Amino acid sequence: MKHLMLSTSLIVATAVPAFAGTETEATGNAEAEVQIQTPAADVSGEANVSGETQADTGTLEQEAEEMANEVEAEAEELATEAEAGAAELANEAEAGAAEVEQEASEMATETENAAESMSDAVNPDADGPAMEPLAEGELTAEALTGAWTYDSKDEHIGEVSQVIVNTNGSVEAVIIDVGGFLGIGEKPVELTMGDLDIGKVDGDIRVNTHLTREELDALPEYQAD
Incomplete structure (x- = not known):
């Protein structure tokens, strides 16, 4: 009977460390697994954030480039319109100057012709009629x-x-x-x-x-x- 109880105690004593070791190993394995998985999860998160940031940066750069292209296109259009307007004004000014010059020339010609007509009228040549004396009573x-x-x-x-x-x-x-x-x-x-x-x-x-x-x-x- 004592021999049987002693054997049982030895079995229990031998089994307990075994279970304890198993639990320790399980706990260690769990912690190791957690420690191993946690950095992997962090790196993955950082990679995702970095990827999203790069994607956002690329989108902003694309939008900025599109805006720059639009601004450049509008500036070119405005420059073209301004150039066309300046050319039109220059043509109108040139046409107006030509018209004024033509009118001035016509007025000068008319004045010259009028002066010649007046000269012909008021300065009769030697072949014209001689001046006749006034009759009595005409000098009033x-x-x-x-x-x-x-x-x-x-x-x-x-x-x-x-x-x-x-x-x-x-x-x-x-x-x-x-x-x-x-x-x-x-x-x-x-x-x-x-x-x-x-x-x-x-x-x-x-x-x-x-x-x-x-x-x-x-x-x-x-x-x-």
């Missing part, structure tokens, strides 16, 4: 006013703008507007009857003077009382 202030006047070279110098009569009602002097052009810049000067030769040409009263244009321009300006 009303008839003289507005009469065209010519200098010693038979060039038109102005018109009679005013007639001065004496107390007897006779013409004493005339005021002639000389100089200027087409009524602009004229100066009134006084000429006595001794400086004048008055007659008629083709029925119109004409006033001639022996003074030259330079002498007329040198006369003082007439001041009415």
